[in-house]
Amino acid sequence: MYKRLVVFLLLFAPLSIAAKPLTYLVIAQQAEPFQIVHSQTDAIEYSGIITDIVNHLAKHYLKQQLRTEHAPFLRYIRSMNEKQMQPWISYGSPVWAQHQAVAIQNTHLVATPLFTVHHQLLTRSADPFHYQRIDDLFGETVILLKGYSYPGLQQYIDSGQIKAFAVNSHQSALNALLNNRGKGFVSMGIRSHYTIERYGFNKRLFAFNDFSDTIKPNNIHISHNEKMPQRLINQLNHGIINMHQEHKIAEIISRYTVASSPAPRL
Structure with missing residues (x-):
């Protein structure tokens, strides 16, 4: 048995x-x-x-x-x-x-x-600011997502060279950018394009800058x-x-x- x-x-x-x-x-x-x-x-x-x-x-x-x-x-x-x-x-x-x-x-x-993902810095297309390299953001505020990790960028935030304004969602980040709460929004490329389409933002209001010099793919x-x-x-x-x-x-x-x-x- x-x-x-x-x-x-x-x-x-x-x-x-x-x-x-x-x-x-x-x-x-x-x-x-x-x-x-x-x-x-x-x-x-x-x-x-x-x-x-x-x-x-x-x-x-x-x-x-x-x-x-x-x-x-x-x-x-x-x-x-x-x-x-x-x-x-x-x-x-x-x-x-x-x-x-x-x-x-x-x-x-x-x-x-x-x-593989790539990061972009979204800015307002009407803003005369033009991003070329990371020190263009020194003294400015960037919009980020709460809780997320931004390797390559975090060192400049920790040192105080760049300020951070954190929000809860991509939709909130785009609204914050349009309301001039920061000079740019750091996001993965596909996420920003998806959010613009999903929530009906006017794509022409944004400029898309490659950010891979700071956050590597x-x-x-x-x-x-x-x-x-x-x-x-x-x-x-x-x-x-x-x-x-x-x-x-x-x-x-x-x-x-x-x-x-x-x-x-x-």
Whole structure:
């Protein structure tokens, strides 16, 4: 009888483990179009570049149910610390791991990157100010998102050479820029273009300046905590490689890329 019980447990234990949902953590408001939260009257729906990639990976490579949770950025980071004993995934970048406050989001990354992002400095097109290099901003105020890491720029803010005005969302940042609360808004290219289109801003009111001399282009990866089973990490990496080979990630990105000439850089 004892041997039969052991065999039964060995046979069905893997199934019970696989049946446990994997938690996918989403940032509310600040992460569009990477992660988008749609508040419906009777349900919450999720979309976005990262979310669509994660759903594809879960369905075709992990074959595991996802439990999606969303929260404002600071609570999102706090949730990562609280869930240390259970596996979760989200997204991150190696360069953000240098910022202690968000290190947990970016310390453990799946090896193969999803894509590369570039930063821009948005300014008012009617402003005679013209950005060429970082010292053009000395003595000025830049608009940033609360809680986010800006490697390459942060040193100038810490030294007091550049002032920072932090807001909660991209929409608030664009409104602040138009209301002259700062000389420019620092944002990833695809995010600024998406927000302008999504919320009906007049694109001609903005000038788009390449900011990669200060914030270098960086790779975005799937992130996870240290409790993630190696089996799932390997499956995620295998799936990402296949999605690149099949141009699936490029196809997903194109859903959220605003048609313009030239096409906005990520």
